[in-house]
Amino acid sequence: MSHATAIPSAISAPPPTARRKGSTSFGDAVFAGACTAAGVFVLLLLGGIIIELFIGGWPAFRTFGAGFVTGTIWNPVDEVFGAGVSIYGTIVTALLALMLAVPLAFGVAFYLTELAPPWLRRPVGTAVELLAAVPSIIYGMWGFFLLAPIMAQTVQPWMIDTIGELPIIGALFQGPAFGTGIFTASLVLAIMVLPFIAATMRDVFQQVPQVYKESAYGLGATTWEVVRGVVLPYTRVSVAGGIMLGLGRALGETMAVTFVIGNANRISTSLFGSGNTIASIVALEFGESELGSLKLSALLALGFILFVISFLVLAASRFLLRPKIGS
């Protein structure tokens, strides 16, 4: 309140001359106009993306109708195209990636907010954030040259011998161990989305009022009980938003998946089988598509479908993350 007394002296300064009023409002109008135009430009970008992808994909949508989404045949020779397999691959890899990434991300966020000694928080937090900065193609090379051989020689044979023998879920973990495939792609995706989910969780965990946590500690709760009973209930909407953000990222990831998914247009019962995703099939087959061909249109139609799925997931993420941050 003390600074309030200083204001009257500022007001007593001579008023600005009226002569400059004209140029002032002109400069303001120009600058405000430029800012608003830039904002509208962003809207036009999104609109342009939707329209261009839809126009490009229209011949494929017109030829195959609703069957384009459900069809599982992708045959460039006969010009029969269906998006079913790649939509399946996109959703399965993304969901599996989340199942692997969410527990890890929670662990990282829990460690960074509650367990890590203060001097360790910054370097560890930075290291996890750097994981998000590594380019997609680097993950692809790492996955293809290092992870896939390890998966083929050690991890997958072991999983086939153990989990693969179980009654119902065993079928998911059987078949030849190629190294590449749906499971390896999901693992790489999990590492890629982990930092995004962990960063969101850490940020919202830190927003929990200290008093709430101290009250729980005062009752004798352990650290885990405080997180489970106070922090998680307080932040669960935002945590869900962070998970959706990770899902949105995983759905559209291209280069890393292209390297390790095996690229086959079939739905395999085993997670170790090859597959593809919308992004990977577009990246791989685009170079072999002629201008104006039905195949190119089918790829653009796939892009449109991916856009719709990503948009819905990211919009849901933003909706979930908004209220807490606003308050």
Next chain:
Amino acid sequence: MSASTLSHTGPGHSARDPKTAAALGRRRKRVDMLVRALCTGATVIAIAFLISILGLLTYRGFAAIDLTLFTTSTRPPGSGGGLLNAIVGSLIQVSIATVVGTPIGMLVGTYLAEYARASTLGNIVRFVSDILLSAPSILIGLFVYQLLVVPFGGFSGWAGVVALSIIIIPVVVRTTEDMLRLIPDTLREAVAGLGAPKWKMIVLVCWRSAISGILTGILLGIARIAGETAPLLFTSLGNNAFTTDLSRPFPSLPLSIYAYAGSPYEDWIALAWAGALLTTALVLGLNILARAVLKVRI
């Protein structure tokens, strides 16, 4: 539902018996220790992945780095050659995209923070910009392909520049808005009270106060587009020859990495690793620099 999870930790129930209470306490401590260990383990695993990636890059990349990498362009497999074309191509494309995309991003961020904090249009722009920030970059490539490559008759470096410019915009928007919002309104009122027009208040006071944060956003944006591969596949396509002509298919590091990593030739795969090491060093270096900039000034 979740409120009841704490009930078993409080006094009462059967825990009044000292022996039961002690046993319960030990059990709770054990669960706590277990969760702590698992979470610490999860963090160790996450960092182990980073170390594994960086280790592999260093191991395979340094073996392939020598002077010819920076002085010669790509040659046919088996006859040596380097990445000069790709390095120069990346530098040109990323520089122009930054120069084009950054001002637009700053203006949008300024619009959101200074003009449209709560307006409907502002909320829509903020929402759309956040969607673009996380949208699959491959779709930006397809969009620019439809917009520029098809009508203007072929792949070109310019199309790649446009795609990268679009990708950097939402990164700059996010940090610019966040940083401008950190500036206290009292500062704006003080400037307005002196009779300064609003655009001068924004440019000379708000931008200047937020400069380190905005710079951080720009550096993060450059780091983001420097490693982008997917959008360039459909726009600048790549080029094994040295060129500075942006109206033709244009080389860049990520595209060369992608092309060579999938090739059957040992020396091209080595080039891919060298390119991967260079790109990652640049991207992570920019990220660390961005954090340092933010820390120094605030």
